[in-house]
Amino acid sequence: MKEQIIATCTQLFEQKGFRETSIQEIVEELGVTKGTFYYYFSSKEQVLMMIHTKYIDHLLLQQAEIMQNKQLTNKDKLRALIRMLFMNIIPNGDQARVFFREFRHLKDEHMKEVRAKRNQVRHAFENVLREGMDSGAFKNDLEPDIISLGILGACNWSYQWFQPGGKYLDTEIADMFINMIYTGIEQEANKGG
Amino acid sequence: MKEQIIATCTQLFEQKGFRETSIQEIVEELGVTKGTFYYYFSSKEQVLMMIHTKYIDHLLLQQAEIMQNKQLTNKDKLRALIRMLFMNIIPNGDQARVFFREFRHLKDEHMKEVRAKRNQVRHAFENVLREGMDSGAFKNDLEPDIISLGILGACNWSYQWFQPGGKYLDTEIADMFINMIYTGIEQEANKGG
């Protein structure tokens, strides 16, 4: 039941927005009554928090695996992190959209908690960049914090536009972005023009 | 008065969100009564639409200037477009955040109108990329539509994190992004590693 409620809420929050989805609609969709909802959750916000937790925890788990893998170079890691972002946004569009869009409806303490975890993701990017700069893999004049935000923006923005069944697969898009980020878009022979 | 209402609404919508800002709060902030609000606007949504129109129309104006400037190469134009995005997001943070966050509260017809204009911006990026590819300025294996979305994501995302008075100026950030997008982050001597 708890899982069912979360699933239904994810869908509805995605379609109509957190604020615009009423408990009434949720329980009607589920075919139960309001009482049932409040038996399992103490508020609508709690469900929203669970959706957030689920999403970000899953991300952090994958991130940890990447970061701890000693076989990977920093370049490999960055590639893997970027792919990770796409692999979470694209096949779980509903969750991702709720995650990115409804964040502000969390209550203060929950917001802090989620923000801290989002920062962990950002720091992973920063760390990989920094280490890659030190090792000579990446240019040594980058500002890792800003570049991280650029990469995150490029990738996360896809929650707004990616439509499954479009021209490209999610993996293809990830690779195009990696390419752009690694080598830029300028024609070699024509640098600086 | 109309301008005052828009200004106050921009602030409040930014701080609390469109849905969470009540007419009561708006008029209290302004020191007038509800009647006054509805004398100037027929609904809260109408104010939201005005904020959107203002933002996007200003953007389109600047974009037109860039695109029509025959002195600029495609590389120049892309640089100018990127700077344009930042220059609109960063000094007008409130407006920009309302623009990006509250879009979904526009009513259908208004949403369509704004979406069409947002698409014009996207198409400008696509066109510059495509022409730059043809002229040999940019790599010839890019997918201009996807790359545009990447660039837009990287830049627009800044509405979420940029804080005036931070470590870098807006122009500095724009340049870092342009650098990344043009030449990538890989160390030359170490390509492909």
Next chain:
Amino acid sequence: MKEQIIATCTQLFEQKGFRETSIQEIVEELGVTKGTFYYYFSSKEQVLMMIHTKYIDHLLLQQAEIMQNKQLTNKDKLRALIRMLFMNIIPNGDQARVFFREFRHLKDEHMKEVRAKRNQVRHAFENVLREGMDSGAFKNDLEPDIISLGILGACNWSYQWFQPGGKYLDTEIADMFINMIYTGIEQEANKGG
């Protein structure tokens, strides 16, 4: 201007109802501003009262002519009164419908005034009936008050259903009603069946 306001109000009150017509709509229809309306009338109700006065005073005038005409028998008078009702309802449909439908929105003192005048009309019917009964023109076992109400009902009800341009002229309908009221609908040869 005063006349124009009354005319427009009559139309609008008829179409939408007194309560549902806003001052805003009235002045928009007239192409003036609210101030103008309140320059000529002190309230919306006052306009309604004028519409009522106009209608009922006109009726009373015609009624007085009929009642004072010494050439007419009581039968003639009753016929004339019935025709009078139709001739006022049918060519002035809007006024009549406002008169019958919006009466309750008059304020107490106005209501009393109009009610008194409506009673005068009713009493004319009663008097003609009573005198006609005395003179042997009408059956002598009628209850004039009740019969008056029956006649008034039959006639006034037409404000609800009469549509100009229909199958019958207003005068034809008046005559059918007079016929029914005078001689009934039973077939002579078949009385009491």
Next chain:
Amino acid sequence: MKEQIIATCTQLFEQKGFRETSIQEIVEELGVTKGTFYYYFSSKEQVLMMIHTKYIDHLLLQQAEIMQNKQLTNKDKLRALIRMLFMNIIPNGDQARVFFREFRHLKDEHMKEVRAKRNQVRHAFENVLREGMDSGAFKNDLEPDIISLGILGACNWSYQWFQPGGKYLDTEIADMFINMIYTGIEQEANKGG
């Protein structure tokens, strides 16, 4: 509760009018809160519709019994229909007055529905008249549609004036009207004068 709300609304709508009765007044009268009202009904108009449905459906039921009764001649049926109108208006004054006065506040689809049912009543009158004309019970030069409207007007109008506890019983009034409608008011010996 639902029944209680309908009963209270009927009373209040009768006294003050539909538009003039606020939800606040309704729930205060009932000693509950607004929430309760909206738990049982989705709008004020819905209650109005229920009052209408109740009234007209009851009427149609009685009408069906009359029309299907093969023991009755057409004259009998017309008498019964007329009595039916009075028997519904007079002991249920509140309901009847709401039915006749507040019809226009129904929303379009509900209005249509009720209008269709009101037309059924009218058609019953027309049919009885027509058949009675064919069988020789009624004069053969009547226009059944117009005569029906006359009869309906005479009877229905009583919602405006009948006061329980007056000089006559409702049945007495019905009989006076039947008499007038069947045989007219002219003195036999004095026809045509």
Next chain:
DNA sequence: TATGAATGAGCTTTCATTCAT
């Protein structure tokens, strides 16, 4: 004569939440 900005009270409706069962 006419304007139009401003008022303020009131309206219908929504909704997250509670709680006795």
Next chain:
DNA sequence: TATGAATGAAAGCTCATTCAT
């Protein structure tokens, strides 16, 4: 576990009316 009646606060919006100009 689950129900569903009831709450109460607040929301967006309407509108007749006023009044300085």
